[in-house]
Amino acid sequence: DIQMTQSPSSVSASVGDRVTITCRASQGISSWLAWYQQKPGKAPKLLIYAASSLQSGVPSRFSGSGSGTDFTLTISSLQPEDFATYYCQQANSIPTFGPGTKVDIK
Amino acid sequence: QVQLQESGPGLVKPSETLSLACNVSGGSISSSTYYWGWIRQPPGKGLEWIGTIYYSGSTSYNPSLKSRATISVDTSKNQFSLKVSSVTAADTAVYYCARRGTGGRSFDYWGQGILVTVSS
Numbered sequence A: 001d002i003q004m005t006q007s008p009s010s011v012s013a014s015v016g017d018r019v020t021i022t023c024r025a026s027q028g029i030s031s032w033l034a035w036y037q038q039k040p041g042k043a044p045k046l047l048i049y050a051a052s053s054l055q056s057g058v059p060s061r062f063s064g065s066g067s068g069t070d071f072t073l074t075i076s077s078l079q080p081e082d083f084a085t086y087y088c089q090q091a092n093s094i095p096t097f098g099p100g101t102k103v104d105i106k
Numbered sequence B: 001q002v003q004l005q006e007s008g009p010g011l012v013k014p015s016e017t018l019s020l021a022c023n024v025s026g027g028s029i030s031s032s033t034y035y036w037g038w039i040r041q042p043p044g045k046g047l048e049w050i051g052t053i054y055y056s057g058s059t060s061y062n063p064s065l066k067s068r069a070t071i072s073v074d075t076s077k078n079q080f081s082l083k084v085s086s087v088t089a090a091d092t093a094v095y096y097c098a099r100r101g102t103g104g105r106s107f108d109y110w111g112q113g114i115l116v117t118v119s120s
Helices: none
Strands: A004-007 A010-013 A019-025 A033-038 A045-049 A062-067 A070-075 A084-090 A101-105 B003-007 B018-025 B034-041 B048-053 B059-061 B069-074 B079-084 B093-101 B107-110 B114-118
Touching: A004 A084, A010 A019, A019 A033, A019 A084, A019 A101, A033 A062, A045 A062, A045 B107, A070 A084, B003 B093, B003 B107, B018 B034, B018 B093, B018 B114, B034 B069, B034 B107, B048 B069, B048 B079, B048 B093, B059 B069, B079 B093
Parallel strands: A010 A101
Antiparallel strands: A004 A019, A019 A070, A033 A045, A033 A084, A062 A070, A084 A101, B003 B018, B018 B079, B034 B048, B034 B093, B048 B059, B069 B079, B093 B107, B093 B114
16 A cells, blocks of 8 residues: 655644645655545545646645655645645555644644 | 435444445436545544445455445445445444546545444
C-alpha cells in the first residue's frame, strides 16, 4: 500500500493568514492526489483533485500543487469557515488517506 | 444535483454481519463515468477506504479488511450496498458512501454518513 503522511498535524492560524499543508506519498503517485475538508459531524468535501484542479464551487483561495511524492494545499487568506480538518488522498492505486491536518483558531 | 443517503442498523452485535445500503438520487448509478464507494471513519480518527464498485458489478476492496467486505449494486433501485462480516468493536465507525469520478479518481459526492456501533 502507498502510505500518506501530512504535516503539520495541526496548525493554529488567524483569519486572513496564508496556510500551507504538506502531503507526502511513500512512492510516486504522479498527480493522482485529492484534498478534502471535513468539519465536525459532516462528511468530507472535495476541494482539489488531480493535485491542482479546483473542484467546482470551491473558492479560489484554495489551491493545490505538486506531483510525484510531494504535494501542497494552500489557503491564501484563511476565512472563518475554513477552520476544519484537511485530508489528502492518493488515487494512484487502492485509495489511501493521510492522517489529517487540523486548522484551528489562533 | 446528485445525493447519496446511507441506511441500515446503527447497532450490530460482535461476530454478526453489518449491512448498509446507499441510495443514489439525482443521477444514474449506471453511468459509465463513475464508480461508487464506501469509506469509514472510526470516532475521532481518520478515513479508511473500504471498497468500490462499478455499475457492471466489478469491485475492488481494501486488503486490510481481509475479505470480510462485500459490495453489491442494484441498478433497478439505483442503490449499492455494503456487507462486513464477523464484525468486532474495531469496526465501529461512521460509514460513508461516495461517488468516485473516473477522471480525477477522487470522491466528489458523499452521503451524510451513518454511525454503526458494534456492541453486545
